[in-house]
Amino acid sequence: xxxxxxxxxxxxxxxxxxxxxxxxxxxxxxxxxxxxxDIVCFSKGSMxxxxxxxxxxxxxxxxxxxxxxxxxxxxxxxxxxxxxxxxIILGWYDTIKKEYRFKEGLPSYGQLTSD
Numbered sequence: 001x002x003x004x005x006x007x008x009x010x011x012x013x014x015x016x017x018x019x020x021x022x023x024x025x026x027x028x029x030x031x032x033x034x035x036x037x038d039i040v041c042f043s044k045g046s047m048x049x050x051x052x053x054x055x056x057x058x059x060x061x062x063x064x065x066x067x068x069x070x071x072x073x074x075x076x077x078x079x080x081x082x083x084x085x086x087x088i089i090l091g092w093y094d095t096i097k098k099e100y101r102f103k104e105g106l107p108s109y110g111q112l113t114s115d
Contacts, residue, residue: 049077
């Protein structure tokens with residue numbers, strides 16, 4: 001990620017929802033409060049999540065996408081991604097089509113922050 005210009009100080013590894021949401025944690029169902037997001041990248045100059053990444057050691061399944069989107073229901077990052085040994089898939093919510101869209105690859109930090 002550093003090669004793509006993601007500042008090290010903007011990255012957090014293995015953050016649980018309780019830490020990310022702070023006082024807003026009360027809106028998360030109790031059974032999900034202690035779940036962890038593998039990687040969170042924050043926006044420039046703020047603590048707003050820009051991108052959350054779930055890392056998987058196996059081929060992606062629909063349930064993995066559901067897990068990722070479930071986390072983002074509470075975190076509200078602009079982008080989500082699944083990362084595996086062979087590929088990474090980036091997603092974002094299309095407000096016009098009212099659905100998530102996905103594509104392969106991970107853009108640079110500059111590309112994500114300029115969109």
